[in-house]
Amino acid sequence: MAKSDKADELVFLPLGGSNEIGMNFNLYGFGPAHDRRWIVVDLGVTFGDQTTPGVEIILPDPEFIEEYADRVLGIVLTHAHEDHIGAVAWLWPRLKAPLYATPFTAFLLREKLREADLLDEVTIHEVPLGGTIELGPFSLELITLTHSIPEPNGLAIRTPLGTVLHTGDWKIDPDPLLGGVTDEGAIRRLGDAGVLAMVCDSTNVFVDGHAGSEAEVRATLIPLIAGLKGGVAVACFASNVARMDSIARAAVAAGRRVCLVGRSMIRMAAAARSVGLMEDLPPFIPDNEAKDFPPDKILYLCTGSQGEPRAALARIADGTHPFVKLGAGDHCIFSSRIIPGNEIPIRNLQNKLADRGVRLVTERDHPGIHVSGHPCRDELAEMYRWARPQISVPTHGERRHLLEHAAFARDLQVPQQVTPRNGDMVRLAPGRAEIVDEVPAGRLYVDAGVVTPENGDALKERRHAAYNGMIAVSVALDGRGRIVSGPQVRALGLPTHEDDPLEDVLDELAEEAEQALSKLKGDAREFDAEIETAISRAIRRASQRIWGRRPVVETTVLRL
């Protein structure tokens, strides 16, 4: 073994969150290449879209680190957003390391693990805000930041080869309403002592100025809600407890009680109360009791601002919610932004509400009813001034965000910038920071509750059938391969022309199947698989001629 292979190294390895937003899954490794100790920072999910029909949740593939699971010292969760903790219950059984989180995050983790029947197996270490975690060569200090959820933590990760500031998600909110302000002093002290690298949020790198404060949103919402007559619904992210608190206080000021509509609203309110937040507000009204209140005495706080089809607001818009109805003269406020990719479902949702006569209030026509939880350029510059890292490692963004962030750091005189893709292992020390290895960093799909590979057959077939339709052929043969009945052909999802009715097309296909069978000689007719392949191939060829498409073809041979 070469001498350098025995030297200690500090490496950073993003396995999710560094090509796209979501699915944060970061590894830090310390030790010689052949014997590293690892810590995991965050284990999040992202969500499926039109290109992944039937797949709601997408996980990072832990294949690489699974092999070294016995060297993973701990999994540290920075905050409770789904893109940071959503994969814990799915992937913990493959890593089996202890979890570390602050109380609010730990409450939600326990809920997830209980649902997955894992609560008894997993150790969750609850760490106080500003607390420390000792994990082998890694000595971690939690740094209180501000974001759009309670208890967002940055991590100062001290190692014998230097200190990394892993920011997690943050902004600089001078008045976050709940929780402390950004611990500028702690970050400056880190900077004074020397920060080797800063691994930092890139979400809003293209936005000038500041993200704005939750206090400004509250100041906008109070008069807005006070001025509305009739029914009022407000949609926001359930995890933004400060927002929930502001809306509830605006409701109180307008003489309205608050009804929480949607499971995650209720779960988040419980998590908030578990850490002493929102305790002085009047109790929330359960949705099945909302009808006891006149429309101008209640406010519905709803999930579903992103157009999620099963969320509360979608059901209200469809008129299928069992307890909550909105109609002419009522208002719906979207105290949220459009997450890229959700434009179409949100537009559909808003059109349905508008069709019912509901007046919409969105960020576009009423600025100030939402602020982002991520740092804009002035805030990024401020953070770089406080921490003064030697190396900038942009994360939490698409490729264009990461590259812009690196250019921005260069302009701020940060000596080195590295922009790894998921799976790129960055050696932070010793020597110049560089990508030294590339490891597998795929994605897994949760399909009908089953964890499957990204390009699994089930989704491929489903997508193929969705675009091209499907044809089923069945034929009954005797032991020597002579037709007893059929072939029978059925088509699903394929159009037929007026002049060429479906029965005729199906007859034509049956004819093709029969010919394919007749071409098989002797032995071949004894093997069902060979017959099925031959018939399917003939049907696909014929479909190409008829429709210009290659549908999914399923042939079944029955022996009588």
Ligand SMILES: [Zn+2]
């Ligand atoms: Zn995030």
Ligand SMILES: [Zn+2]
């Ligand atoms: Zn977040």
